Amino acid sequence: MKATTEATGLILAERVIQLILLIRGHRVILDSELAAMYGVPTKVLNQAVKRNPGRFPDDFMFRLTPDEWANLRSQSVTSSSDHGGRRHYPYAFTEQGVAMLSSVLNSERAVQVNVQIMRTFVRLRQMLTTHADLARKVAELERKYDKQFSVVFDAIRQLMSEPEPKRKPPIGYLTEARTSKTK
8 A cells, every 4th residue: 555655646746846837936836736636626726715815925825917827828738718718817826825725625635635745845845956056066176177177278278389480590601790680
């Protein structure tokens, strides 16, 4: 049973990662995607949120602007409002907003899904931190090796530069007047 639970958790984590969007500098998940994972209609999720406005400040949840929604719609295929699709702009839930959803959606599935979503956000944050640490270490190595190899690079540049041409002695006999000019 544990292997099945772990496999299900990994599949859900992969799905959650695909659903996380970067909007207004926040990693968010749209209300319709959350509702699908919780197994409830989007309208039910949004009604639960509207009944508890104090639990969802602007940094937990915000409604997309027409431009943001148009941009998202142009990047993926969504139904149009002319044919039974959304008639309101979606809500975007930050990590804290998703955590708060578990307090307004009282079902076992909502709790399990929330736990997996929180684990995915944590894993994503860890991956981003690891990449930032790696980038910082590479930059340090580049600075370190640039200083150490600057002598080598200077020597290579000197070897690559063309030497000044040596003057050939003039052909013929030198007279005293010419010898005194060359000395």
